[in-house]
Amino acid sequence: GAVVSQHPSWVICKSGTSVKIECRSLDFQATTMFWYRQFPKQSLMLMATSNEGSKATYEQGVEKDKFLINHASLTLSTLTVTSAHPEDSSFYICSARDRGIGEKLFFGSGTQLSVL
Amino acid sequence: GNSVTQMEGPVTLSEEAFLTINCTYTATGYPSLFWYVQYPGEGLQLLLKATKADDKGSNKGFEATYRKETTSFHLEKGSVQVSDSAVYFCALSPASGGSYIPTFGRGTSLIVHP
Numbered sequence: 160g161a162v163v164s165q166h167p168s169w170v171i172c173k174s175g176t177s178v179k180i181e182c183r184s185l186d187f188q189a190t191t192m193f194w195y196r197q198f199p200k201q202s203l204m205l206m207a208t209s210n211e212g213s214k215a216t217y218e219q220g221v222e223k224d225k226f227l228i229n230h231a232s233l234t235l236s237t238l239t240v241t242s243a244h245p246e247d248s249s250f251y252i253c254s255a256r257d258r259g260i261g262e263k264l265f266f267g268s269g270t271q272l273s274v275l
Numbered sequence: 276g277n278s279v280t281q282m283e284g285p286v287t288l289s290e291e292a293f294l295t296i297n298c299t300y301t302a303t304g305y306p307s308l309f310w311y312v313q314y315p316g317e318g319l320q321l322l323l324k325a326t327k328a329d330d331k332g333s334n335k336g337f338e339a340t341y342r343k344e345t346t347s348f349h350l351e352k353g354s355v356q357v358s359d360s361a362v363y364f365c366a367l368s369p370a371s372g373g374s375y376i377p378t379f380g381r382g383t384s385l386i387v388h389p
Contacts, residue, residue: 203379254318254319264321266319
């Protein structure tokens with residue numbers, strides 16, 4: 160089946176630094192990728208939707224200048240948390256839609272970010 | 276707006292016990308309903324789905340029936356195994372618009388003991 164690779168699995172960084180998370184579709188072309196965030200014991204919250212070659216669409220309340228999303232190719236999307244602060248500590252997960260399958264989504268394994 | 280509510284975990288069971296994880300939703304129209312499963316260290320995987328009222332989704336011994344009258348999509352399995360230990364997410368995607376962007380519940384952790 161389709162595989163989405165997300166790296167790193169976990170990262171610890173100092174406050175004020177930037178962290179990049181990669182999401183790759185390994186055996187299919189992902190026209191659309193989604194980035195979610197999950198706080199402990201809460202739902203997966205959609206942060207943004209990115210389409211290859213165009214600017215990401217951010218959900219209400221998500222700071223686009225803090226969470227930079229790039230979807231430069233059909234197999235790669237990146238999320239950069241800029242000037243991270245402790246309140247950005249969370250679980251981030253990406254998902255991708257296979258252009259040939261439509262409704263079905265494939266998920267990465269997630270990234271646990273801890274900002275000290 | 277759309278929302279999904281699922282029971283808070285963890286749910287702890289002995290092997291071969293009966294499992295129910297409750298899920299209710301709020302949405303307009305007839306959304307598609309899903310259960311995803313996340314095994315330790317892996318991404319979410321689609322477990323089963325139902326696209327219209329009274330449909331039953333099933334996979335790997337798990338079942339869920341789309342109940343429009345109670346806006347529910349409870350997950351059940353007759354006899355759980357240790358290998359079923361995972362986090363289970365209930366989700367819905369809108370009935371129209373073609374976006375297919377799912378709304379998720381908070382996830383319910385299932386722990387099955389030998």
